[in-house]
Amino acid sequence: MSSLLSWEGIMALLLGGLYGALFGAIPGLTATLAVALFIPVAFFLDPAVALPAIIAISTVAIFAGDVSSTVARIPGTPASAAYFESLFRLSRREGPLYSLGISAIGSAVGGMIGSAILILMAPLIIQVARQFSSFEYFWIAVLGLTAGLFASGGSPRKALASLLIGLFFALIGVDPTMGYPRFSFGNTQLLGGLNYIVVMIGLFGFSEVLSQLWDPGQGQEEVKTAHQTARMFFSRPWLLILREKSLVLRSSLLGVLVGFLPGAGADIGSWVSCSLERIRQLRHGREERDETLLLAGTSSNNAAVASAWIPALSLGLPGDTITAIVLGIFMMKGISPGPLLFDQQPHLIHSLYGTFIVCNLVLLPLYGYLAALLARRLLHVSKPVLLSVITGLCIVGAYAINHEIRDVWVMAGMGLLAYALKRGGFPLAQIVLGMVLGPLLEQNFMVSAIKARWDIGSFFERPLALGLMVATLVIIGVGVRFTRRFGSR
């Protein structure tokens, strides 16, 4: 803890948070890329300083993706694709300070709950994680995809079509069982598949440029500019959180439950949280409330950031791509994660715990407020300038990931597809969900089926797997029932 309070520790947190905010806010740049580029710096730093910097980068970057949703309608991560439309609408209706206030404060509260569980219950939770096999991972993926059907508020049939499009994109490349190339048609560049970040940039960013060029009058909402004070950012979101305590707690716990599963990631938690909240709104016959949808997604999102560290610290298994990089840094520094880490390096563990608390209590509100002020300015930028900046960021963002100019073509093609799908009333976020969960679904199904010698009954034998299947069926049943009763928007 003393290293955290030193000048190096404080600078690591502040600069790491700023670096993460910059990366998260720019479409095409991700928290994972930010951490990966930080590795050469981390190599020369003491772990007690490097690891807090990485936590600050990832915590703030996950939130900062909401800035691009607010300004340019481009979600920063697949998880934020679950609620980015609500964030965009709310920022137009109530102003960016309120919408980003909910995002930042909701993320901070969710992150604190995730951190509390990390600090208090890591060894207990890891016992649960050990029970998860390929069967449970398969059903987790099915649950996540099912949640995507009802998370958008539109027609579940069109959401299903979007999910299938995303699942199809995930099939392009080499299959996980035999390494057989699928849908590459002899093109070696397609063997690696489509990068979901490039697809996201095209679906949301470039399609918006095309929409504004082809339908300039559409979607020109007036942005609320009056009464944009600090109170809108700090007080009103707090009042909302106090009113919706059970929602925040439920969403954060969902985020933690999914976040600690190695490889599952925050995406599923965010989608399931938003889906449950939308079903709850339908059940009570309410109009869709963007505030609560946003709160459900952001609190789940950031709760998962902390819980992804549980398997990394306790078992040496990465909870997500960022903790995978952190484990590499551990190896570089000769640190062995596992149960002995807690006994042999308590100062490091305490430093990490302290960092999570400081990031959620201080950095998120601080950088969140600065980001909201910036977003308020950017929303007044003229449309031609904004479109040209978005275009430039889309092209560079798509190219920078793999340094493949083909990704610019993919981005442009996705933009065109997304424009056509939007005209047809299809939701786009489910495409990203299908791309992200498709490989998890297929790989775990094939591993499970081969392990069980193709005995399909084995998918229903394990208690956890059965529980997840029941949860999936409940979401389908409730979702279909209330969608039929109240219709879609």
Add this chain to the structure above:
Amino acid sequence: MKANVNHALNRIWGIILFTWGILILLVASRFPRLDDHHPGPALFPAIVGVGFLLTGILLYLTPHPLGSSSTPAEKVRWYLGAIVLVLCLIMPWLTSLVGFFVPLSAVVVVVAYLAGLNWWRSLLTGGITGAVIFYLFTQLLRVPL
């Protein structure tokens, strides 16, 4: 009137999805099997293909419009977006000739002009935007381009 247009759009999309499902099943039928009794790489493409078939049928047969489709503006200037798409298509060739910065700025200038700025403001906007983005990525963030 709008309801009829939406319903027609749903039917068109239903046909597109159904056809796409057929194509996926045709391609997947050529993938190898794991062994004589069990599927391999073809399994999930087949599931996705069948999903497209069923979704296409559902959309086609739906008696009422689903969700909100947007109707086109009175006069859509298709060439605007088409120009930007063509520029993205020829970017590899331009990049190999003059590097990344010039084609990037050119696309940004064109978008600014097509979006409504006059030509000299577009040049200024595009030039500055391209330079700032290029500098941000290559110098500040150390992402090579």
